[in-house]
Amino acid sequence: MTDKSLSRTAKIAASSGSLGLWLRAPVPTSPFHARMQQLWLQWRRLRSNASALFGLCVVVVMLLAALLAPILATHDIYEQNLAARLLAPSFQHWLGTDELGRDVYSRLLFGARITLYIALLTTVIVAPIGLIVGTTAGYLGGWVDTVLMRIVDVFLAFPNLILALAFVAALGPGIQNAIIAISLASWPPIARLARAETLTIRKSDYIAAMRLQGASSARIIFGHIVPMCIPSVVVRVTLNMAAIILTAAGLGFLGLGAQPPSPEWGTMLSSGREFVMTSWWIAAIPGTAILLTSLAFNLLGDGLRDILDPRHG
Amino acid sequence: MKPTRPLIEAVGLSISFGPKHARTRVVDDVSFRINEGEAYGLIGESGCGKSTILRALSGLNGDYDGALTLADKELPKTRSKDFFRRVQMVFQDPYGSLHPRKIVEKVLAEPLAIHGIDRASERITETLDAVGLGPSFRYRYPHELSGGQRQRVAIARALITDPEILLLDEPTSALDVSVQAEILNLLRRLRIERNLTYLMVSHDLAVIAHICERAGMMYKGKIIEELTSHQIRQSQAGQDYTREFLQATIEAVARRDEAVA
Numbered sequence: 240m241t242d243k244s245l246s247r248t249a250k251i252a253a254s255s256g257s258l259g260l261w262l263r264a265p266v267p268t269s270p271f272h273a274r275m276q277q278l279w280l281q282w283r284r285l286r287s288n289a290s291a292l293f294g295l296c297v298v299v300v301m302l303l304a305a306l307l308a309p310i311l312a313t314h315d316i317y318e319q320n321l322a323a324r325l326l327a328p329s330f331q332h333w334l335g336t337d338e339l340g341r342d343v344y345s346r347l348l349f350g351a352r353i354t355l356y357i358a359l360l361t362t363v364i365v366a367p368i369g370l371i372v373g374t375t376a377g378y379l380g381g382w383v384d385t386v387l388m389r390i391v392d393v394f395l396a397f398p399n400l401i402l403a404l405a406f407v408a409a410l411g412p413g414i415q416n417a418i419i420a421i422s423l424a425s426w427p428p429i430a431r432l433a434r435a436e437t438l439t440i441r442k443s444d445y446i447a448a449m450r451l452q453g454a455s456s457a458r459i460i461f462g463h464i465v466p467m468c469i470p471s472v473v474v475r476v477t478l479n480m481a482a483i484i485l486t487a488a489g490l491g492f493l494g495l496g497a498q499p500p501s502p503e504w505g506t507m508l509s510s511g512r513e514f515v516m517t518s519w520w521i522a523a524i525p526g527t528a529i530l531l532t533s534l535a536f537n538l539l540g541d542g543l544r545d546i547l548d549p550r551h552g
Numbered sequence: 553m554k555p556t557r558p559l560i561e562a563v564g565l566s567i568s569f570g571p572k573h574a575r576t577r578v579v580d581d582v583s584f585r586i587n588e589g590e591a592y593g594l595i596g597e598s599g600c601g602k603s604t605i606l607r608a609l610s611g612l613n614g615d616y617d618g619a620l621t622l623a624d625k626e627l628p629k630t631r632s633k634d635f636f637r638r639v640q641m642v643f644q645d646p647y648g649s650l651h652p653r654k655i656v657e658k659v660l661a662e663p664l665a666i667h668g669i670d671r672a673s674e675r676i677t678e679t680l681d682a683v684g685l686g687p688s689f690r691y692r693y694p695h696e697l698s699g700g701q702r703q704r705v706a707i708a709r710a711l712i713t714d715p716e717i718l719l720l721d722e723p724t725s726a727l728d729v730s731v732q733a734e735i736l737n738l739l740r741r742l743r744i745e746r747n748l749t750y751l752m753v754s755h756d757l758a759v760i761a762h763i764c765e766r767a768g769m770m771y772k773g774k775i776i777e778e779l780t781s782h783q784i785r786q787s788q789a790g791q792d793y794t795r796e797f798l799q800a801t802i803e804a805v806a807r808r809d810e811a812v813a
Contacts (some may be wrong), residue, residue: 267691273655330598444649453636466653
């Protein structure tokens with residue numbers, strides 16, 4: 240440790256007072272205390288990783304924007320004003336107006352809601368399914384493994400976007416169907432990952448020790464193997480979010496995701512396509528938002544890998 | 553010597569690995585009996601099948617021929633929950649035998665939850681005390697502990713359900729010498745205090761001589777000879793191989809005994 244970081248530690252100790260002392264106490268006094276000390280260490284490691292911190296900041300800003308959209312927005316996002324169409328960015332309209340005279344800045348804020356809604360809901364569906372399928376296949380092995388992994392192979396055989404397209408085409412366009420379609424396409428890689436992790440974990444002595452305690456397979460899988468797989472799955476899912484956002488935007492762009500009046504970024508991008516030569520902001524602004532968000536999730540995922548993966552500890 | 557009955561018995565135990573056309577017999581027709589309260593050792597060079605016997609007995613590997621009995625009852629290939637309460641195992645590598653994301657308390661609470669044993673909190677305190685770890689270790693993660701401390705936690709985990717039999721798979725070979733002595737003395741003390749029966753596997757004669765009253769010398773999957781700890785110390789062996797093995801390590805035994813005592 241350098242002098243600088245030492246003095247910084249001292250400063251933190253002084254400023255955070257008893258909480259800081261509690262977090263750095265040499266002997267944890269309760270399970271909660273021990274957990275919090277671990278989190279504190281991980282947070283300190285994340286803080287020293289500049290790009291991950293940048294990713295985290297962008298994601299937090301996104302979340303705040305989505306949460307506070309009604310307060311931050313300056314115009315009604317559905318109100319059309321043909322007299323004020325295709326206006327360049329100005330004090331009146333910070334990011335200009337689109338071809339129907341709607342305020343792009345306000346629509347961007349509400350679009351963040353839709354984008355995050357799709358990304359988070361997909362993740363919530365995909366991560367548990369992938370985790371359960373992967374760990375069960377990996378731990379039980381034998382025919383269970385064979386059957387589950389062949390199912391995974393079937394899903395992996397289709398390109399992501401094509402599978403989503405086919406599904407949305409069959410069920411009809413809309414955000415819910417887009418979410419289901421994207422989920423269908425993105426759980427298999429997570430199952431693969433969880434299975435690979437499980438194969439290395441199942442042979443370890445601590446799993447053998449649990450078997451010798453008389454633990455059931457379910458207890459071992461959910462109590463001992465899943466916690467070991469969660470870090471890599473979290474990393475994978477965070478990196479996946481970028482792909483999910485892009486797929487959602489792609490579906491929106493093709494007219495199969497969110498439908499026109501809704502301010503989904505891909506849909507905005509697609510409607511701005513005709514005016515790229517004359518009014519660049521209509522397409523460029525949602526495009527930049529998609530780019531920044533995917534980048535932020537990628538950077539955050541990389542950073543999380545560094546702090547969560549025990550092999551990098 | 554007090555009157556004893558055989559607690560564990562192996563009759564004609566054979567274990568093979570590999571596909572049908574190329575099976576390798578790793579353990580070949582091994583028989584031994586361990587009396588209640590006795591410490592029995594299996595010695596031999598690497599790959600002679602001693603750990604394989606332990607894994608078969610513990611129930612980790614059900615693919616064996618011959619019979620293993622516990623208190624005169626033959627054990628089924630798939631062990632019952634009751635068996636796991638009575639027989640516990642301590643692994644060789646303390647760095648691999650503890651779950652990296654569980655605090656000590658959780659590691660010890662789990663067996664109690666599986667077997668539905670009450671007074672969990674007090675039992676954990678008692679067991680930690682018994683293995684020489686104070687309450688300050690209770691909420692630690694394994695990566696915050698040294699090798700010796702981890703092995704103590706592993707021993708505590710094995711002891712928490714009050715088993716009668718402890719299977720020890722080279723419990724000290726991954727530790728450095730001074731810590732080895734501590735762990736060996738701990739194991740010796742625990743056996744007396746809790747009236748445990750030990751089956752210990754080691755390639756280290758000094759360790760076996762220190763802990764066990766009797767030991768089987770293994771060579772190429774067979775027990776070629778049984779020795780008492782006295783015979784090991786005096787290097788009185790019937791077989792040429794045993795004599796060679798003893799001779800090779802005799803100096804180490806003498807040296808280590810001084811250190812441990």
